[in-house]
Amino acid sequence: MSHASDKISADIEAYLQEHERKDLLRFITCGSVDDGKSTLIGRLLFDSKLIYEDQLASITQASKTSGTTGDEVDLALLVDGLQSEREQGITIDVAYRFFSTDKRKFIIADTPGHEQYTRNMATGASSASLAIILIDARYGVQTQTRRHSFIADLLGIQHLVIAVNKMDLVDYSEARFNEIVAEYQEFADKLNAPDIRFVPMSALKGDNVVNRSPSLDWYTVDGQAGPSLLEVLETVELTRDQNLSDLRFPVQYVNRPNLDFRGYCGTLAAGVVRPGDSVKVLPSGKISTIERIVTFDGDLEIAYPGQAITLTLDDEIDISRGDWLVAADAELPLSNALEADVVWMHEKPLQPGRQYDIKLATRDLTGQVSAIDYLYDVNTLEHHEGDSLALNAIGRVQLELTQSVPVDDYRSSPGTGSFIVIDRLSNVTVGAGMIRGVGRSGTQATTQQTDWAAFEADLNALVRKHFPHWEARDVRELLGRGN
Numbered sequence: 001m002s003h004a005s006d007k008i009s010a011d012i013e014a015y016l017q018e019h020e021r022k023d024l025l026r027f028i029t030c031g032s033v034d035d036g037k038s039t040l041i042g043r044l045l046f047d048s049k050l051i052y053e054d055q056l057a058s059i060t061q062a063s064k065t066s067g068t069t070g071d072e073v074d075l076a077l078l079v080d081g082l083q084s085e086r087e088q089g090i091t092i093d094v095a096y097r098f099f100s101t102d103k104r105k106f107i108i109a110d111t112p113g114h115e116q117y118t119r120n121m122a123t124g125a126s127s128a129s130l131a132i133i134l135i136d137a138r139y140g141v142q143t144q145t146r147r148h149s150f151i152a153d154l155l156g157i158q159h160l161v162i163a164v165n166k167m168d169l170v171d172y173s174e175a176r177f178n179e180i181v182a183e184y185q186e187f188a189d190k191l192n193a194p195d196i197r198f199v200p201m202s203a204l205k206g207d208n209v210v211n212r213s214p215s216l217d218w219y220t221v222d223g224q225a226g227p228s229l230l231e232v233l234e235t236v237e238l239t240r241d242q243n244l245s246d247l248r249f250p251v252q253y254v255n256r257p258n259l260d261f262r263g264y265c266g267t268l269a270a271g272v273v274r275p276g277d278s279v280k281v282l283p284s285g286k287i288s289t290i291e292r293i294v295t296f297d298g299d300l301e302i303a304y305p306g307q308a309i310t311l312t313l314d315d316e317i318d319i320s321r322g323d324w325l326v327a328a329d330a331e332l333p334l335s336n337a338l339e340a341d342v343v344w345m346h347e348k349p350l351q352p353g354r355q356y357d358i359k360l361a362t363r364d365l366t367g368q369v370s371a372i373d374y375l376y377d378v379n380t381l382e383h384h385e386g387d388s389l390a391l392n393a394i395g396r397v398q399l400e401l402t403q404s405v406p407v408d409d410y411r412s413s414p415g416t417g418s419f420i421v422i423d424r425l426s427n428v429t430v431g432a433g434m435i436r437g438v439g440r441s442g443t444q445a446t447t448q449q450t451d452w453a454a455f456e457a458d459l460n461a462l463v464r465k466h467f468p469h470w471e472a473r474d475v476r477e478l479l480g481r482g483n
């Protein structure tokens with residue numbers, strides 16, 4: 001039952017290549033204390049034969065002395081290193097684990113379940129496409145279940161898998177499972193997540209985690225025998241989650257090693273890009289055409305979200321770090337006011353009116369919260385009034401920036417529709433925001449205004465173009481008219 005693959009000894013190169021090509025699912029696990037999170041992760045690794053011999057020997061031994069499972073191997077002990085570190089107050093907030101099967105690679109963000117850990121969950125969830133929400137079949141939907149579902153949903157996780165665990169303790173009762181499904185669905189009507197599934201299982205006994213179980217033979221989906229949890233993880237459709245239609249390329253760095261080359265480096269946040277595509281630079285509104293997609297391994301014919309690339313254009317227009325390239329016909333509002341949901345991550349509460357540094361995609365900005373519209377009660381999803389955001393609180397706020405930026409919705413483009421809030425004195429990240437739209441008090445602009453001295457603007461443009469390493473700021477921004 002230990003980690004082994006014939007391919008490793010037969011042809012290591014082929015094995016590695018096969019792994020490289022598989023797609024990757026990032027997911028988080030959440031649940032209340034003792035719902036069985038550690039046992040579930042242990043079971044996933046154990047039944048998919050991903051545990052090394054020495055690890056297995058050591059947990060078999062430890063199960064006898066300190067396990068909680070009688071004669072069974074206590075798989076929760078596999079995940080124990082992390083727990084003891086947590087108890088000792090060592091800095092791991094979110095632990096990432098990697099495993100792979102024949103079909104996919106997986107990264108699990110294992111986040112602690114207590115209320116005060118909202119910020120950790122938000123950190124783990126920010127890059128996940130699926131959340132497993134554990135429910136103890138004996139207790140059904142709990143406050144924590146609602147809280148975790150809400151946060152996962154708020155962060156735009158598309159796939160929620162409600163794992164009803166410990167079915168062995170309710171005699172594998174179909175009626176009990178259906179009751180929990182109905183209870184959850186009533187609440188889930190208020191969520192946006194388009195894909196919510198329910199899987200009955202017993203992590204301890206190994207029913208329906210990796211292998212389907214005869215004890216749960218009543219469990220069907222669309223008239224067929226229902227998939228095990230791992231089968232769900234292996235088959236969840238991921239490509240549809242990616243936004244391939246709206247090009248978003250925030251420029252991270254302007255690369256000009258010599259007079260013959262001028263490239264814009266960054267990570268494609270959304271959409272696809274090809275040489276020949278007509279693009280618009282934001283905020284200036286200038287139009288150009290993609291000439292090449294340069295990478296370390298040679299030029300590409302097409303690039304997808306998540307790829308780090310350097311783009312060159314077929315003319316020399318003025319682009320600086322922080323600008324975005326979007327499709328030439330894209331219509332994005334430019335505004336200095338944003339409406340956003342903010343998760344607060346610091347002991348010192350968010351103070352409306354206080355200046356914070358804001359990092360939005362590759363752009364560094366300054367701004368303040370002008371109003372808190374409401375705080376979310378993450379247990380009931382109700383809205384409450386409030387005048388500040390405490391640690392782990394989540395609220396809908398109005399944010400005013402000192403310059404205008406293109407405004408993207410987090411749900412359609414998380415990479416360009418989110419920001420982090422940084423304390424100006426300590427330089428610590430204190431909050432994370434998800435943009436919901438243009439703010440109420442914003443002055444909206446559509447294109448560039450140029451009422452400063454033409455000579456000044458030309459000189460500034462020349463300096464930024466030929467000496468990008470000086471990192472001169474755009475004069476329009478200094479004048480507070482970044483659009």
Ligand SMILES: Nc1nc2c(ncn2[C@@H]2O[C@H](COP(=O)(O)OP(=O)(O)OP(=O)(O)O)[C@@H](O)[C@H]2O)c(=O)[nH]1
Nearest residue numbers: 033034035036037038039068076165166202203204
């Ligand atoms: N009967 C039964 N017991 C289970 C099952 N899954 C987990 N347990 C037991 O429930 C207890 C808690 O399991 P853990 O895996 O440690 O739970 P956890 O959610 O990781 O708990 P924390 O790490 O404290 O948050 C342990 O005694 C497990 O053996 C199950 O499917 N059936």
